[in-house]
Amino acid sequence: MSPAGSARPPRVALFVTCLVDLFRPTVGFAAVKLIEEAGCEVVVPTAQTCCGQPAFNSGDRKDAAMLAKKVIETFEGYDYLVAPSGSCAGHIATHYVELFDDADPWKARAERLAAKSHELVSFLVDVLGVTTTGARFAGTVTYHDSCSGLRELGVRDQPRKLLSAVDGLTLTEMKDPDVCCGFGGAFAVKYPDLSGAIVDKKTTNVVDSAAATLLAGDMGCLMNMAGRLSRKGAKIEVRHVAEVLAGMADGPAIGAGKKGA
Amino acid sequence: MQVTSPAFKENAAKALADVTLQKALKNVETGFIAKRAAAAAALPEFEALRDAARDLKNHVLAHLDLYLEAYEKKVVAAGGHVHWAESAEDARRIVTDICKRLGARTVTKGKSMITEEIALNDHLEREGLIPVETDLGEYIIQLRGEHPSHIVAPAVHLTKEQVAGDFRRVHTHLDAARDLTEPVTLLSEARAVLREKFLVADVGITGANFLIAETGTSIIVTNEGNGDLTQTLPKAHIVMASLEKIVPTLEDVDTLLRVLARSATGQEMSVYTTFSTGPRREGDPDGPGEYHVVLLDNGRSAMLGTEFEEMLRCIRCGACMNHCPVFQAVGGHAYGWVYPGPMGAVLTPTLIGVDKAGHLPNASTFCGRCESVCPMRIPLPKMMRAWRNREWERALNPATLRSGLGLWAFVAARPGLYRLAARVSSMALRLLGRGRGRIASLPFFAAGWTKMRDMPAPEGATFMDQWKARAGR
Ligand code: SF4
Numbered sequence: 001m002s003p004a005g006s007a008r009p010p011r012v013a014l015f016v017t018c019l020v021d022l023f024r025p026t027v028g029f030a031a032v033k034l035i036e037e038a039g040c041e042v043v044v045p046t047a048q049t050c051c052g053q054p055a056f057n058s059g060d061r062k063d064a065a066m067l068a069k070k071v072i073e074t075f076e077g078y079d080y081l082v083a084p085s086g087s088c089a090g091h092i093a094t095h096y097v098e099l100f101d102d103a104d105p106w107k108a109r110a111e112r113l114a115a116k117s118h119e120l121v122s123f124l125v126d127v128l129g130v131t132t133t134g135a136r137f138a139g140t141v142t143y144h145d146s147c148s149g150l151r152e153l154g155v156r157d158q159p160r161k162l163l164s165a166v167d168g169l170t171l172t173e174m175k176d177p178d179v180c181c182g183f184g185g186a187f188a189v190k191y192p193d194l195s196g197a198i199v200d201k202k203t204t205n206v207v208d209s210a211a212a213t214l215l216a217g218d219m220g221c222l223m224n225m226a227g228r229l230s231r232k233g234a235k236i237e238v239r240h241v242a243e244v245l246a247g248m249a250d251g252p253a254i255g256a257g258k259k260g261a
Numbered sequence: 262m263q264v265t266s267p268a269f270k271e272n273a274a275k276a277l278a279d280v281t282l283q284k285a286l287k288n289v290e291t292g293f294i295a296k297r298a299a300a301a302a303a304l305p306e307f308e309a310l311r312d313a314a315r316d317l318k319n320h321v322l323a324h325l326d327l328y329l330e331a332y333e334k335k336v337v338a339a340g341g342h343v344h345w346a347e348s349a350e351d352a353r354r355i356v357t358d359i360c361k362r363l364g365a366r367t368v369t370k371g372k373s374m375i376t377e378e379i380a381l382n383d384h385l386e387r388e389g390l391i392p393v394e395t396d397l398g399e400y401i402i403q404l405r406g407e408h409p410s411h412i413v414a415p416a417v418h419l420t421k422e423q424v425a426g427d428f429r430r431v432h433t434h435l436d437a438a439r440d441l442t443e444p445v446t447l448l449s450e451a452r453a454v455l456r457e458k459f460l461v462a463d464v465g466i467t468g469a470n471f472l473i474a475e476t477g478t479s480i481i482v483t484n485e486g487n488g489d490l491t492q493t494l495p496k497a498h499i500v501m502a503s504l505e506k507i508v509p510t511l512e513d514v515d516t517l518l519r520v521l522a523r524s525a526t527g528q529e530m531s532v533y534t535t536f537s538t539g540p541r542r543e544g545d546p547d548g549p550g551e552y553h554v555v556l557l558d559n560g561r562s563a564m565l566g567t568e569f570e571e572m573l574r575c576i577r578c579g580a581c582m583n584h585c586p587v588f589q590a591v592g593g594h595a596y597g598w599v600y601p602g603p604m605g606a607v608l609t610p611t612l613i614g615v616d617k618a619g620h621l622p623n624a625s626t627f628c629g630r631c632e633s634v635c636p637m638r639i640p641l642p643k644m645m646r647a648w649r650n651r652e653w654e655r656a657l658n659p660a661t662l663r664s665g666l667g668l669w670a671f672v673a674a675r676p677g678l679y680r681l682a683a684r685v686s687s688m689a690l691r692l693l694g695r696g697r698g699r700i701a702s703l704p705f706f707a708a709g710w711t712k713m714r715d716m717p718a719p720e721g722a723t724f725m726d727q728w729k730a731r732a733g734r
Pocket of ligand 1: 524574575576577578579580581582604631634635636637638639
């Protein structure tokens with residue numbers, strides 16, 4: 001697994017993501033645990049901030065490229081970049097190269113980083129060959145496929161594979177797990193009615209699945225769905241899939257508060 | 262037709278509140294998606310065909326002038342006429358000139374989005390002609406004075422009860438007590454009414470799904486056969502087509518037909534695939550006396566060589582809109598012009614200007630489902646983003662967004678400052694969450710978020726702060 005066949009474990013730099021950093025630190029710790037237990041050394045570069053996707057999707061290519069360069073500089077020295085998000089990992093792995101002209105030396109650097117950037121769960125399964133994380137979780141869960149992870153990175157079977165190996169867990173598929181939750185970054189704020197209608201349909205499918213817990217691999221989608229579920233008064237716990245896989249799902253769920261309020 | 266794209270937000274809000282429309286829109290999901298998936302799964306080479314279709318159209322676009330010239334020669338050789346229309350106005354004039362020369366009164370029309378694009382019906386009426394739509398869906402919306410809400414299923418925004426009501430209102434010569442509960446009765450009633458129109462029509466206008474350069478043939482696919490009567494019975498057949506409909510050979514059409522019907526309706530083939538080459542020849546049992554092709558540019562050639570060129574591969578199957586969560590939520594009229602859904606979000610700004618249609622490429626979550634089903638592998642989200650880039654360059658976005666994003670980028674470029682901002686935000690949001698773990702109402706731009714859902718509060722201190730505190734583990 002280590003480049004050049006060296007004996008040292010691969011050095012994985014964790015790209016925490018803005019939303020995990022601010023809203024759900026547990027996911028960061030779960031990611032560290034999962035990657036370490038799979039035999040890697042984890043580093044959390046302190047110079048990291050955001051991957052620049054908000055600028056990129058708003059048409060602000062200049063700032064998007066500026067932030068991409070910072071990420072490239074910060075992360076290119078490691079064996080891998082891993083993010084607990086298909087959206088951020090997808091941005092780095094598929095869109096950074098679009099930000100630079102062919103003649104720009106940054107393009108090659110972006111390509112090299114793209115090749116070693118991964119979403120957490122697919123990294124565990126596809127790169128490290130993990131088949132079980134040894135976690136326990138009592139209950140029925142349903143899994144939402146976040147769009148970028150699914151369509152940009154092909155994340156679909158990997159989380160289901162690891163979840164099915166979790167002791168005590170039953171996976172019940174909802175209707176249309178692969179349909180967008182209506183988050184879309186700034187879209188949720190710019191077009192609240194539309195976003196609301198889409199997440200309403202999504203969370204109806206979640207409720208109809210009769211699962212007690214909703215999982216996904218992206219904080220944006222999770223916060224969107226959790227926020228809509230609590231607004232509707234639905235009693236469904238919402239968590240990042242890494243929390244369950246790492247056996248760290250005993251704290252309050254997303255948006256649930258300390259007393260489980 | 263009136264452009265309401267600038268009012269997309271208001272249109273969308275209205276659509277979301279329209280109970281009947283919401284009921285009708287359920288048909289988009291139930292009617293198209295599973296059928297397309299089944300048709301695609303049943304054909305092992307479907308993915309390879311999509312590649313072939315994409316490559317074929319790319320080749321055509323690289324040699325468009327060559328194929329168009331070859332096509333024109335063949336049409337003329339078969340006794341037809343080719344008219345080049347640079348603008349919508351040119352196209353309208355060409356059509357009315359032909360109609361007037363023939364002393365036409367009634368003009369039957371097969372389904373054609375191009376004629377919507379150039380607002381032909383309104384124009385014909387102004388010129389004293391009577392346009393009659395012969396596709397069932399188009400006929401229904403013509404009765405209602407509406408425009409198509411979908412490029413394949415123009416009346417998909419209506420329930421069958423609404424259609425029955427329209428038929429009763431307009432077909433007053435029929436028994437008022439007749440039973441119109443079944444869709445098939447609606448179809449046969451429309452058929453009977455339309456049959457008379459076909460017989461009195463002087464000119465028939467159809468669109469074209471493809472034009473074959475090798476033979477000078479135009480092709481339309483329909484499920485009702487209305488296209489056949491539209492083009493064979495009248496004195497003249499006018500084909501309205503945009504430049505990019507050209508395809509080199511008959512074999513190439515085969516590739517496109519195989520992905521078209523499967524992507525559109527989940528059929529292996531549409532019920533009717535009609536080939537027309539020139540007017541009626543001696544010895545032909547039927548056919549039009551004159552055969553005209555109007556080749557419309559209307560801004561398309563200007564897309565060549567730009568980041569929007571790939572949009573010209575579109576074969577108008579509608580799969581992108583069928584699978585779009587935004588289209589499913591609001592339907593096609595909210596988009597405010599002829600082309601709705603993801604393909605409209607890319608095409609409409611090129612045709613009417615991004616200053617008017619700017620909402621369209623922005624009202625997308627970039628979920629990518631459109632691209633994943635587009636038979637021509639058109640990178641729709643990427644092109645919507647290209648529009649956003651242009652808006653940014655021209656400073657067409659709201660000033661609050663620009664300055665907000667600028668400030669955010671400034672902070673994100675400075676890790677120390679960013680850490681501090683995250684720490685402060687975390688504390689503030691936790692305070693607002695008051696131990697409940699969520700916030701029901703936020704001010705400013707975040708009000709859009711809390712309008713529809715709660716905002717989960719941060720769990721605790723930021724990850725970076727906690728990580729630092731645990732340093733030396
Ligand atoms: S963009 Fe693609 S999916 Fe949409 S109508 Fe055109 S060909 Fe069909």
